[in-house]
Amino acid sequence: MNPGFDVAAASRAYLDLLSGPARAASDAYFEGGYWLIGWNALVAVLVYGIVLATGWSARWRDWAERRTRRRWLVPAWYALPFGLVTSAMLLPWSIYTDFVREHQYGLSNQTFAAWAGDAAxxxxxxxxxxxxxxxxxxxxxxxxxxxxxxxxxxGTVAAMLVAVAVTPVFIAPLFNTYSELPAGPLRDRIVAVARAQGIPADHIYVSDASRQTKRISANVSGLGPTIRITLNDNLLNRTTPDEVVAVMGHEMGHYVLHHIWWLVAEFAAVVAALLFAASRIGPWLIRRNPRWGVRDLADPAATPVLLGLIAVGALVMEPVKNTIIRHNESAADAFGLDAARQPDAFAMTAIRLSEYRKLEPSPVEEALFFDHPSGATRIRMAMQWKKDHVPGATIVRPAKPAAGDGAR
Structure with a gap:
């Protein structure tokens, strides 16, 4: 312990690094996301409502029934026109939220053609x-x-587990190139931390995420034989070696603390609540709207009814989802500080992440809208850890990070 170490002052030294126009832009971007949560649900309900009101959903079901004599295959055929048409209807909104807005705030590196290719x-x-x-x-x-x-x-739980296992090997490489992190001091440090925590570290991958975004990121992903450590090239190019190790310590925490399994179990409860509500409200809506041409809830034409109800339910459950994830992220933060022992590097990483996450939200904002601890919360945790674990700890007066600073 260091009774003379002032956690509040040490935290403020980092918090003051993001100020003026940069903080205003960060706040505006993240606060705009509060509204997007509601707008996303509204747009989805509007699209599904149009599909029902026009009778398209019933006609797609009829078309699917003509394609096959096997009743169990009808939903698969129905999924084709449903997916194509609703995606086309949602495209303008997707262009704004995923391309235009990201460029407005300087977070995307993609051309429209590249973005459209990924979307396709x-x-x-x-x-x-x-x-x-x-x-x-x-x-x-x-x-x-x-x-x-x-x-x-x-079934959703099974699908989530399959997705976790196969995405790193079969899906992610469709969008980015993954290469081994070159041998050197940085790799040696990551391997040492991983092995100390019992994490397989035979392969450490770097993804070329900079082709799409300016955000820094890393993860320990997969299940069983597909487990792998991955960091994106922005993390390498925009941060110091100490910061990379601090981030990797956090990501390793998710693995050691079995967060994949906890998240699957916790989200299963959320999914159960959403599907239960849909199972009770859906039949009532169908009975009230015979013009839709939907026979019952087991009719593939009821897909927009189910998805619309799930969209509304997910909006209501958003704070619950955020709290579940934020709890796990906070536990991984604590683990990462113990594993990497880089509190100042961790604090600096929190500043870099605050380029697009509001740095100092109110407690209500953080509880409702943050699926990760805020930058301020993370910095205070790091400085408290420093006070408790670093003999003779002193307050660092960090230099404001400049664009392009990082490890080489």
Whole structure:
């Protein structure tokens, strides 16, 4: 312990690094995201409402039924026009939120052509996944009637686990190139921390995320044989070696603390609540609107009803989701400080992340809208750790980070 170390003053030395126009831009970007949560739900409900009101959904079901004599395959055929048309309807909104807005705040490196290429790839993947999910979902709806939401939840859990396992190996490489981190002092430091925590470190990958974004990021992803350590090139190029190690300590915390399993279990409860609500409200909506041409909830044409209800439910559950993730992120922060022992580097990383996350929100804002601890919370945690664990700790007067600073 260092009774003379002032945690508040040490934290303020970092918090004051982000000020003036830079802080105003960060606050505006993140606060705008509060509204986007609501607008995303409203736009989704509007699109699904149009699909129902025009009778398109019923016509797509009829078309799918003509394509196959196998009833279980009808939802897969229905998924094709549903996915294509709704994606086209949502495209203007997607262009604004994912491309225009990111460029307005200087966070994207992509040309529109590159962004559109990635979006088209996501659509193609989504069409395949939707076909599989729709087949499973409507099989459960037909077979289990009022209790289908339980099987839907179990299916969602299975799908999440499969996604965690296969995404690093089969999906992520479709969008970025992954190469081994070159041998050298930085790799040696990461390997030493990983092995000290019992994490496989035979392969450490670097992704070329800078082709898309300016954000720094890293993760320990996968399950079983697909587990891998990955950091993006922005982290390498925009931060110091100490900061890289601090970030990797945090990411390793997710692995050691089994956060993948905890998140799957916790989100299963959220999914169960959403599907249960949809199972009770959906049939009532269908009975009240015969003009939609939807027979019942087990009809593939009911897809917009289910997704619209889930969109509204997800909006209501947003603070719950954020709290679940934020709790795990805070635990990983504490683990990372113990593992990497780089409190000042961790604090500086929090400043860099605050380029697009509001640095000092009110407690209510942080509770409702933050799925990670705020920069201020993380910096205070780092300085408290420094006071508790670094003999003779002194307050650092950090230099304001300049664009391009980083490890080489």
């Amino acid at each position: 790839m996501l659509l193609a993947i989504g069409l395949i996944i939707n076909a599989i999910v729709f087949v499973a979902l409507f099989a459960a709806l037909r077979r289990f009637a009022r209790m289908w939401w339980i099987w839907g939840t179990l």
